Amino acid sequence: MDLVSLLKKDHRKVEQALQSLIEESNGTIDKAKLMEICQELQQHMRAEEELLYPQMLKKMKKSEEGRSLTEDAMHEHGEAKDILIKLLGEQDKLSAEECKALCQQLLQDLQHHVQEEEEQMFPKMEEAFSQDELERITQEIQTLKREHKGEF
Numbered sequence: 001m002d003l004v005s006l007l008k009k010d011h012r013k014v015e016q017a018l019q020s021l022i023e024e025s026n027g028t029i030d031k032a033k034l035m036e037i038c039q040e041l042q043q044h045m046r047a048e049e050e051l052l053y054p055q056m057l058k059k060m061k062k063s064e065e066g067r068s069l070t071e072d073a074m075h076e077h078g079e080a081k082d083i084l085i086k087l088l089g090e091q092d093k094l095s096a097e098e099c100k101a102l103c104q105q106l107l108q109d110l111q112h113h114v115q116e117e118e119e120q121m122f123p124k125m126e127e128a129f130s131q132d133e134l135e136r137i138t139q140e141i142q143t144l145k146r147e148h149k150g151e152f
Helices: 003-024 031-059 064-089 096-128 131-147
Strands: none
Touching (some): 003 031, 031 096, 031 131, 064 096
16 A cells, blocks of 8 residues: 555544544443544554654755645644643543544644645655655554554
8 A cells, every 4th residue: 555545544434433533422422432432543543653753854845835744734633632632631520412523633633634644745855855754664663553552
């Protein structure tokens, strides 16, 4: 699987799972499902932050737009992590409605982030990296995800 397909697959998986969690919440939130979504999202963000974004910044050092897109993506990850921390850290203190509202905010933020990545960042990435580099990053991401599966 190529890098863009791998990342898009992760995007769809998390978006669909989060949407399903929100739709199925009838006064309660499935905590096990929420934890699974958070783990999946954290794993994806970790791969991007540790493997993709640093290499993007190196490749894009002469492209202000490319650097800006990468820096924005990193900032958006921070915002998503803040929501995840609140969801998981205060889960027992939050009402079902508060939890649902945070999940909805997370979904909105993720959809915005995903749109920017897929429409703006990924094309720049494909231009900047050779096919060999893209394949190497794909393998590194797959390895990292296997080694840290289920961690949060």
